[in-house]
Amino acid sequence: MIVCERRGPVLVATLSRPPVNAIDARLLARLDAVIDEAEADDGISVLHLRSAHAVFCAGADLALMRECISAPAGAEIMVAVVREMQRLFTRLEAAPFVSLAEIGGAALGGGLELALACDLRVASCEARLALPEIGLGLLPAGGGTQRLTALVGPSVARRLILGGENIDGVEAQRLGVVQWVIPAAELATWSAQLAARLGNNPRAAFAANKRCVALAEGGFAAGFAEEIAATRALYADPETLERVSAFLNRPKTAR
Secondary structure (H helix, E strand, C coil): CEEEEEECCEEEEEECCCCCCCECHHHHHHHHHHHHHHHHCCCCCEEEEEECCCCCECCECHHHHHHHHHCCCHHHHHHHHHHHHHHHHHHHHHCCCEEEEEECCCEECHHHHHHHCCCEEEEECCCEEECHHHHHCCCCCCCHHHHHHHHHCHHHHHHHHHHCCCEEHHHHHHHCCCCEEECHHHHHHHHHHHHHHHCCCCHHHHHHHHHHHHHHHCCCHHHHHHHHHHHHHHCCCHHHHHHHHHHHCCCHHHC
């Protein structure tokens, strides 16, 4: 599900849940364990997140969404998953090492939220990035409304979140969603070299610098709470239920 390889001070964590690294409780638990591993080893200063597949991460698992839309307590099941995403992504963001997301393909919904929780993001020119939840009558509640706004400002965040816009790596870099954009054929090598270069720096210095930057940015606690409250309310909204059901039941050829 996530395969780890130690390269000196760099822990490379490769998402490998075919076909699209869909997020469910098991994947979140495995990512939690990877963070445990990296935090426990003072010799690790960089966590390099990447994918073994064409897609970086396509967001929530469709089987999980079907369970949530059909079960009487479905909204609470989804809220619990979203709350765990918030907790885990906040933990990743605050970790004492540098996290690097290598986005070679689509990063959608929760997949983009995972990347946004990383300190650094590099995408291929051909990558597709989006928070498409608005089309289902939902919102990116794994921290997406908070982190994207803090990253690119409210104007661009409104464009991407309210419009559900799907952008490529070039546009993502222009808007500030990612720091670098690299041709797909060069991405893996370039990202590995960046991770190795970062790994030459001491972990304690990374941790101290990250703490200071976080103080300048402020906190997301109130926004996270509102994401949870809004998610619970939207899962009870008839139009949202209709849209999610239509999405889950669309022909495979349309996916």
